[in-house]
Amino acid sequence: MGIFALFLTALIVGFSGAMMPGPLLTLNINESLRRGVWAGPLLIFGHAVLEIVLVVVILLGFGKVLANSYVSGTIGVLGGITLMYFGFTMAREAGLKKISLSLEGSDSLSQRPGRLIINGALVSLANPYWSLWWVTIGLSYLTNSLTVGVLGVVAFLAGHLLADFSWYGFISFLLARGRRHINQTTYLLIIFFCGIFLVALGAKFIGDSIVRLKII
Template sequence: MEVFGLFVTAFIVGFSGAMMPGPLLTVNINESLRRGFWAGPLLILGHALLETALVVVILLGLGKILTNSYVSGAIGLLGGVMLIYFGFTMTRDAGYKKISLDLTGSASIPQKPGRLMLNGALVSLANPYWSLWWATIGLSYLTRSLIVGVFGVGAFLLGHLLADFSWYGFISYLIARGRKHLKQTAYLFIIFICGIFLVVLGAKFIGDGITRLKIM
């Protein structure tokens, strides 16, 4: 597969995966509502740095570890707990009205960009299907990319990351534009629902992790 072909197919596959609802999309919606457009790109920057590091780790020969049922099971358990914590925090803050719709930072970089980047990486780590994707589809792509060489790996990674930035940036833009017309009550309701979604998803991840570990 040529360099350009790797880039295009990686972008298409990555874009289709990014469009699927998941914890990162939920957190992206939450932070974009609270902090404006730049919250989304900063979250994905943390996600991108994590994926770049993972590619390096896989190339060093550690990719097979991710396919181990005990490892994936442990990731499911820990990730589920983390998602439940994120979700509980969101529902609690919305329920007790501890957060408000601040429209002053819509055009500027949000406060604590490092924390947003860290959250992007942590939410990705909390999703066991993220590691499963890299252990299967991602590993397969990397194997084919290595045939082309370092430029092939670079083209694959660039296409994949560009897909994430494109989709999540687009979502952040829409939310940042629309939040100017959003009432405080509706905002709190959206955050509350997003929090419940993360709690339910976290519980599912824990159940899947228990199954992989053959505890039950």
């Protein structure tokens, strides 16, 4: 597979994954409504840094370790707990009306870009299916990429990350533009149900991981 083919197929596969509902998309909806159009790109920047680190780790030979059922199961349990915490916090703040659509004051993006970057990495790491994707489909792509050298790996990563930045940036743009048409009650309901979704998803991750760990 040539460099352009690696880039193009990675872009298409990346879009198929980015467009699926999940914890990062849910967090993107929440933060874009609260902080505006740059929330999505900042979240994905954290996600991208984590993916680059993971690619290096896999290339160094640690892919089999991550694929181990006990390792992936432990990641799943810890990730599920993290997602449930994120979800509970979102739902609680919405229920207590501690957040608002205003970008003024404590919700200003300028005050916490670093937190968004960190949260983008944490939520990705908390998703066990993210690491499983990388040690299966991702590892296969990396193997093909290495046949054409370092440029092949760069082309694969460029296509994959471009899909993430494009989709999440697009979602952030739409939500930021539509904020003026959303009232406070509707906003709180959106955030509340996003929080409930994360709690449920976290619980599912924990359940699936317990099965992999063969605890029950």
